[in-house]
Amino acid sequence: MKEIIEGFMDLVKERNGHEPEFLQAVEEVAETVIPYIVQHDIYHGKNILLRMAEPERAITFRVCWVDDSGEIQVNRGYRIQMNSAIGPYKGGLRFHPTVNMSILKFLAFEQVFKNSLTTLPMGGGKGGSDFDPKGKSDNEIMRFCHAFMSELFRHIGPNTDIPAGDIGVGAREIGFLFGMYKKLRNEFTGVLTGKGMSWGGSLIRPEATGYGTVYFAQNMLEVKGDSFEGKKVVISGSGNVAQFAAEKALQLGAKVLTLSDSSGYIYDEDGIDADKLKYVMHLKNEERGRISEYVNEYPNAKFVKGKTPWEIKCDIALPCATQNELNEEDAQTLIDNGCICISEGANMPSTKEAVHTFHKAKILFAPGKASNAGGVATSGLEMTQNSLRYKWTREEVDNKLKEIMADIHQSCIEYGTEEDGYIDYVKGANIAGFVKVADAMLAQGIV
Ligand code: NDP
Ligand code: 2IT
Secondary structure, eight states, X not given: OHHHHHHHHHHHHHHHXXXXXXXXXXXXXXXXXXXXXXXXXXXXXXXHHHHHTSOSEEEEEEEEEEOTTSOEEEEEEEEEEEEOSSSSEEEEEEEOTTOOHHHHHHHHHHHHHHHHHTTXXXXXXXXXXXXXXXXXXXXXXXXXHXXXXXXXXXXXXXXXXXXXXXXXXXXXXXXXXXXXHHHHHTOOOOOSSSOOGGGTOOTTHHHHHHHHHHHHHHHHHHHTTOOSTTOEEEEEOOSXXXXXXXXXXXXXXXXXXXXXXXXXXXXXXXOOOHHHHHHHHIIIIISOOOGGGHHHHOTTSEEEETOOGGGSOOSEXXXXXXXXXXXXXXXXXXXXXXXXXEEOOSXXXXXXXXXXXXXXXXXXXXXXXXXXXXXXXXXXXXXXXXXXXXXXXXXXXXXXXXXXXXXXXXXXXXXXXXXXXXXXXXXXXXXXXXHHHHHHHXXXXXX
């Protein structure tokens, strides 16, 4: 089996040797899905995973815009249309200086499996730009978003490809992007998700990724007869996903100890309660400040510069910042400190070695493509409401989100339970996500 997987990876490396994040994502899937393919005749010999590892289309384009000092800026825009076997391409846009082909292809590849797991009819895609929104004025953000959409609009549409937010793209950016799309097409359609509540957005979409990550962890804990009540929770990031993961963990009776950004983490021994979280949301979403400013407001807390929060003793860890933010050493520290459950809010935050360390210790570990799928699932619910020209209540959307997370958890159990009863959620998510897309691809022939 090892040789078959290596042989497959050699083929993928030949074409994508210079894309480490993409290779990491493909290898993790190959390790769990290839043994399944070999055991199932309908998939065997069809090069189905090799087809899934090649984007259907990868677009790059120039984005020129004028900054506040009158200088002309040039950025690169991307959209990776990875797989449309089960529905139109769907996935977020990331604006961050580290954005490149490797990162977007890894995200688009993960998205295909994630979207399949949601039970909704969505293919996978991802896009973005190396544009850095930090320190830019609202007008600069608007000019950039308009310039970006003035090219992207010709490649997307409500039945073709439906982008949404990701790192650096929130409600403000989606507004500017939607405005330019609508102007160019002269159409008011559900072409983007994460829209504002008065113009087609869905209630609970802002909360959905963070809430879903916690619902998934809740499902995992329930299998062990456990819950969030009284648990110490360590969270990384302080953006959209981290904020709402913290909110839901608090509502379920947990104590949240940390939040972070790329400069370091804050540790509040007394717990980040609802009032303090409200301050964080204002600081990050309105003031666009840094998480270190928390200690000016709450001097009992400390800011640890340049480090990640995994060294803080906890029961539950929720990595909600970015890829590869939790390495093997961090994983071992978490285990040694008694952590029992890791639910990934970010995409691929744990390195390959970290995941192996969690598995070796047989603790609860949920990969992002399962545990953070609540965001895109609720985007799917936004698309449904747009098509119906209707709006569901908060409770209706939240209940559907909970149901979807429970369904994903069940799929992981179905495909990931080992002989000794340990649930390998990585294997479960990869195989369950694969089966639906592969079946659709087989039915549609070689296209
Ligand atoms: P935001 O832009 O709202 O927040 C990102 C947070 O992560 C910030 O605190 C940011 O800190 C931190 N961060 C970003 N890059 C790094 C880095 N290199 N090192 C350390 N910290 C970093 O993004 P989201 O909350 O939306 O996204 C967070 C993660 O969740 C991403 O992996 C994203 O792909 C994933 N995700 C998001 C979904 C969504 O619906 N938004 C859905 C599913 C997954 P700083 O300000 O210093 O950069
Ligand atoms: O990684 C993700 O799933 C997202 N950024 C959300 C994508 C979406 O279409 O809502």
